[in-house]
Amino acid sequence: xxxxxxxxxxxxxxxxxxxxxxxxxxxxxxxxxxKHSLDQSIHTTGIFVRRTLEDFAIPEECxxxxxxxxxxxxxxxxxxxxxxxxxEFRIGRMxxxxxxxxxxxxxxxxxxxxxxxxxxxxxxxxGLIVRLDGRATTKSVRTRYLIGADGAKSRVAQDxxxxxxxxxxxxxxxxxTGVPLDGPPGLHCFMDPVRAPGYLAWVAHDGEETHIGVxxxxxxxxPVKALESFHDSIGNLFALKQAKRIERRGGRIPVGGxxxxxxxxxxxxxxxxxxxxxxxxxxxxxPCLRLSTLAAxxxxxxxxxxxxxxxKSYSGELFRARFASRLWMRRLVANIxxxxxxxxxxxxxxxxxxxxxxxxxxxxxxxFPDVPMQEHRRLLADAN
Ligand SMILES: Cc1cc2nc3c(=O)[nH]c(=O)nc-3n(C[C@H](O)[C@H](O)[C@H](O)COP(=O)(O)OP(=O)(O)OC[C@H]3O[C@@H](n4cnc5c(N)ncnc54)[C@H](O)[C@@H]3O)c2cc1C
Numbered sequence: 437x438x439x440x441x442x443x444x445x446x447x448x449x450x451x452x453x454x455x456x457x458x459x460x461x462x463x464x465x466x467x468x469x470x471k472h473s474l475d476q477s478i479h480t481t482g483i484f485v486r487r488t489l490e491d492f493a494i495p496e497e498c499x500x501x502x503x504x505x506x507x508x509x510x511x512x513x514x515x516x517x518x519x520x521x522x523x524e525f526r527i528g529r530m531x532x533x534x535x536x537x538x539x540x541x542x543x544x545x546x547x548x549x550x551x552x553x554x555x556x557x558x559x560x561x562x563g564l565i566v567r568l569d570g571r572a573t574t575k576s577v578r579t580r581y582l583i584g585a586d587g588a589k590s591r592v593a594q595d596x597x598x599x600x601x602x603x604x605x606x607x608x609x610x611x612x613t614g615v616p617l618d619g620p621p622g623l624h625c626f627m628d629p630v631r632a633p634g635y636l637a638w639v640a641h642d643g644e645e646t647h648i649g650v651x652x653x654x655x656x657x658x659p660v661k662a663l664e665s666f667h668d669s670i671g672n673l674f675a676l677k678q679a680k681r682i683e684r685r686g687g688r689i690p691v692g693g694x695x696x697x698x699x700x701x702x703x704x705x706x707x708x709x710x711x712x713x714x715x716x717x718x719x720x721x722x723p724c725l726r727l728s729t730l731a732a733x734x735x736x737x738x739x740x741x742x743x744x745x746x747x748k749s750y751s752g753e754l755f756r757a758r759f760a761s762r763l764w765m766r767r768l769v770a771n772i773x774x775x776x777x778x779x780x781x782x783x784x785x786x787x788x789x790x791x792x793x794x795x796x797x798x799x800x801x802x803x804f805p806d807v808p809m810q811e812h813r814r815l816l817a818d819a820n
Contacts, residue, residue, distance in 0.1 A: 440466045440547075441739055443566050443579040445554040445592050447474055450707025450724040451585030452537035457732035459544030463739060466577065467546050468568060470553040474538055475531025479687030480721065481609060481640055481647045482528035483623070486799075488722040489526060498533040499526040500642035505622040506798045510782035511629060511775040513673075516791075520799045525623055527642050528721070556595055557582060557702075564702055581735055582703030585728075588688040590709035596702055599695035599752070601688075601711050605635050605718060608659040608686035609649025610667070612679040617643040623798075624673075627778050631662040631669070634770040635718060639674060646679065651689065651718065653770065659686065691715045691766055693759040694723075694752040699734070701744050706731045710752065715759060715766040717797065 442458055444451045447469035455467040471477060484494060502523025508516045542548060555567040555574065563580045584592025593600045626637040633656035640647040648670070650662045667676070688708075695711040698704055706712070712727045713720035730750060737746040772778055785794045 437565075437576060437578050438466075439578040440464045441579070442466075442581045442583060442735060443468065443577065444583040444585055445469075446585035446587060446707070446709070447471070447534070447538065447548075447550075448585060448587060448707060448724075449480075449534070449537075449721060450709070450712075450728045451583070452534060452541060453725055454583060454585060454706055454728040454732050455546045456537060456540045456544055457729065458735065459541055459546040461732070461736050463736070465541075465544075465546040466549060466579070467541060468549045468552045468554060470551065472551050474534035478530045478534075478683070479607075479685050480528075480530060481607075481638070481649060481685070482530040482533075482721070483525050483640060483719070484528055485719065485722055486522055486524050488725060492725050494528065494533065495536055498529045498536060500529065500644050501621050502526050503621045503623055503640075503642055505620050507622060507624045508782065508785070508794065509624065509626045509628075510779050511627055512779055513626075514779075514782065516782065516785060516794075518795055518798055522799075524799050525640075527640055527645060527647065529645075554586065554591060559702060580739060583731065583735070584703060584705045584709045585707050586709055588690045588708040590705060592703065593695075593705050593709055596700060596705075598700065598703075598705055599697045599711075601690040601692060601695065601708070603692035604654075604688040604690045605651050606654045606659050606686070607635075607649055607651035607689055607718070608663050608684070609638075609647050610663065610681050611683040611685065612646040612648065612676070612681055613644070615641060615646040615679045616675050617641060618675070626666075626670075627782055628666070629773045629775055629778055631657065631666045633657050633773060637662075637666045639670065641674070646674070649685075656773075689713055689718045689720065691718060693763050694727075694755045696752040696756065698752050699747045699750040701747070704731055704735070704747070704750060714762060716762040716769070 441463040443466045444455050459465045503525040504520045506518040551571045553569045557564045557566045566577050584590050621642040624639040628637045632650045633652040635651040637650040650666050690711045690713050693715050698710045706728045707724040712723035734746050734750045784790050
């Protein structure tokens with residue numbers, strides 16, 4: 437029977453990042469994804485924030501031009517502009533990035549198993565037997581440890597009897613080319629309680645790609661219909677007539693905050709599977725890289741020493757305190773469905789105190805989980 441130190445289920449950003457860190461540390465890693473190819477069925481807009489770009493060396497060719505300008509629109513489409521002196525965001529070319537990270541994994545001798553689904557696992561002395569459903573056959577593989585990077589609705593979390601996401605919003609977007617850029621690259625956020633109840637509609641335009649999307653609570657809207665209606669409603673703001681749609685993306689975004697129980701002596705969770713998404717902004721790329729880095733450190737320590745104390749630093753309880761205010765604000769936003777109230781809220785954002793708050797939400801340097809990256813410098817230096 438094939439034998440590994442770690443099997444990682446899911447080759448999204450979390451699984452790929454963790455696999456390349458552990459692979460470069462010399463462990464025998466099997467990376468599994470049910471997808472045939474990683475540039476298929478991408479479900480993220482791919483906006484990276486400045487802090488991520490500073491801490492993680494994302495390859496330059498996988499990033500679009502920098503964005504410093506944000507425009508916030510009220511339900512009646514009154515706009516408010518925010519500008520930073522820095523390039524705050526860059527839209528990732530995610531298919532290319534996943535492929536490059538996969539190449540790095542392969543160089544680090546990570547074994548790659550595409551078109552393979554995780555089925556279940558059983559516990560044996562000194563490890564686990566994991567059952568995988570491949571292209572032609574179902575096989576059983578032995579591992580010392582299991583990592584669930586299998587997204588918002590994680591089967592691995594359930595089987596490991598760890599916590600599972602219970603609150604999410606749904607996002608859907610079109611990726612377009614051929615939209616002329618009128619002004620600097622920008623992120624446009626629309627408060628639209630009908631087309632994006634509980635979250636936002638957005639246009640992210642960096643001059644090369646344009647992402648037009650809506651997000652909200654699935655019980656309150658029909659995402660694809662809302663996206664089409666949103667498209668129709670912004671024709672006066674963006675010249676979309678000559679645009680060509682190259683992709684439609686979508687998926688669930690967990691917004692209940694990082695889960696409490698995310699590790700035990702059989703396995704742990706990273707990325708969306710761990711609920712590692714900012715509940716307020718619904719940004720998950722920065723948290724997923726930070727938490728995966730911590731996970732790689734903790735798992736390496738466990739595999740080297742066999743000491744389960746390694747997992748004490750990998751508990752959602754330690755991170756949730758930072759989430760309290762974001763969770764509270766998420767609940768507030770979710771419950772304001774009256775367009776008039778939202779309109780008033782947007783008008784209030786022009787007041788100095790609240791405009792500082794809006795600036796902080798978009799350009800603030802807060803990051804979650806605030807894992808001190810200097811402790812992981814050696815691992816990251818190897819990977820970067
Ligand atoms: C529409 C949308 C837009 C977003 N935009 C942004 C943004 O601009 N910026 C930002 O910071 N965050 C954004 N997010 C959130 C962010 O994309 C996610 O938090 C992040 O991509 C999570 O990465 P992940 O690796 O944990 O999960 P995923 O990318 O979901 O990867 C999970 C992988 O597991 C595989 N898998 C699942 N089950 C199995 C199984 N049983 N067997 C084998 N493989 C399996 C899947 O095929 C998938 O490849 C967005 C989310 C959505 C839905």
